[in-house]
Amino acid sequence: MQTALTELIKLSRVGQEADSILRSCVHCGFCLATCPTYRLLGNELDSPRGRIYLIKQALEGNPISAETRTHLDRCLTCLNCETTCPSGVRYGRLLDIGREHVETRVRRGTWDGLMRMGLRTVLPYTHRFSLALKLARASQWLLPKAWTASIPPHQQSDPWPEARHNRRWLVLDGCVQPALAPNINLAAARLLDRLGISLIKTPGARCCGAVSYHLNAQQDGLDFARRCIDEWWPLLEQGMQGIIITASGCGAMVKEYGHLLRDDPAYAARAAKVSAASRDIAEVLAAEKLDTPRFTPGKKGKVAFHTPCTLAHALGVQGTVESILKKAGFELTTVPDSGQCCGSAGTYSILQGELSRKLRTERLSALESGNPQQIASANIGCINHLAAGTATPVRHWVELLEEASRQDADL
Ligand code: SF4
Ligand code: SF4
Structure with missing residues (x-):
């Protein structure tokens, strides 16, 4: 052109x-x-x-x-x-x-501008978002049904496994995930602990920057990225193997740090190394031996896997989760048009509600066409968005795998 x-x-x-x-x-x-x-x-x-x-x-x-x-x-x-x-x-x-x-050249209407500002002021900050979630749970009867459907029940969390292994990876906590579904990272930590890997939390690295960046506040997004790099860098230098991310949306953002900060002389080199050291949890588990007695094959139910766009198209991880789940004994149903967007797309489900709901209806119909007992996915946004539109349980696939490995160990 x-x-x-x-x-x-x-x-x-x-x-x-x-x-x-x-x-x-x-x-x-x-x-x-x-x-x-x-x-x-x-x-x-x-x-x-x-x-x-x-x-x-x-x-x-x-x-x-x-x-x-x-x-x-x-x-x-x-x-x-x-x-x-x-x-x-x-x-x-x-x-x-x-x-x-x-x-920067076309002014937004007051409501649109306030909405975006509100999202940027609350979502990337776990404490603020947790408080907003508590308030929403307490006043559900006042809120429209479309909103209350997106409020998941409170999750009680068990203690994090002690760091007892020599192989150690950092984990990105995230911003909304610890409030909405703290058990996802906990499941990853327990699973990896059984495989001889300790997962180390870094409370100073919360939001990866994707929320602000994709709300067109790019500079704010890059500041969040710099905070994560500052937190992780000394630990990577001390010998941590890398950074595991359980939300593919965040993983896609961290993979871009190197490119987005390439003109920042104070961060360019570290940003590139942090991007190279980041992995989706599926990539790490795929490299581990999962055919141990803890993962003995056996019928563990029918699951439909929703591949988040960020996992398939941004990170290029395709088919890996399905293959791990199959090895662990799950029956994967056929999902037509796998890789199509569910309409969650960060804050899209809030800002473009109608389009987002249409896409969710389409995706749920594809996902449920094989009559699964559960739907699994790999990104907190997709999980929460899909769960709001169906009675079928929707969970992170790592939670399913962790539960299955626990049951196998109890046999
Ligand atoms: S497929 Fe690629 S080259 Fe063709 S119109 Fe679309 S963006 Fe352009
Ligand atoms: S919505 Fe359409 S234009 Fe936008 S990223 Fe997806 S395929 Fe590309």
Whole structure:
């Protein structure tokens, strides 16, 4: 694609990056078929190719309107289009650049602005979010049904296993996950403890920065990233093997630290090393011997696995979880169109409620078509969002595996 970006933008590093991404798009349109928003809305401007065109127009100095921003807001950042694109267009990175550019030039309405500010002020801070969750639980009768469905019951947590092994990994606590589902990381710690690995919590590294970054507060997002790097770096230097992440949405953000902070002289080198040292829990477990007596095959029930977009398209981890669960004795049901977005997409389920619910209905129908006893996934956002739309239990797959390994040990 030919471009004519404004001189000012072209001279900046970000502008050069955008220019090179724009030029890599050949307009073939292969990406349209896999884009959920194009499928639902049927408008080219709600497709990857249409959004690329809008971003090009904006960076070339053409007028930008609230409508431009709406089409960019409607993108789920599921990156299904990146996986499909034969030319390797880095659409996700271009969208980040385009969104930041548009955000600073078109004012949002009062309600939209306040909503986004509220989300950025509460979600990345576990204590604030826990308090908001407590208040929501206490006043459920006052809230609309669509909201109360998304409030999970309180989870009682058991003690964290003692750090007794030489093999040690750090774990990202996260921001909303410890409040919504503290048992996910606990299950990972117990499971790894049985495999001879100690998982070490780092209370100073909470939010990975994804919430702010994807709400177009990119600089705030990078500050969260710097805090995580400051917390993890000395521990990595002391010999920790790496950082395990149980939420694929956060994992995708941490994997990007190196690229996003490449121009920050104080952080660039450490950010790249932190990204390289981060792993989704599935990647770590896949490298472990799971055919021990603790994981003896035996019928453990039917499970439908929902692959989060961040796991499949951003981290490129596909089929690994299914294969681990099968080895452990679970029966995996066939899920049509696996890898399609469930509509959670960070704060998308709050800001684009209607589209998000449509996608959830579609995904649940696909997931439940094989009559599973449970649905499993790998990202807290997807788990909470799907659970709000079905009576079938939805859990993190690591919790299922940990329970199964406990039962096997008791035999
Ligand atoms: S598939 Fe890739 S090259 Fe083709 S239009 Fe979409 S983004 Fe551009
Ligand atoms: S990231 Fe997902 S929603 Fe956005 S344009 Fe690509 S396929 Fe469509």
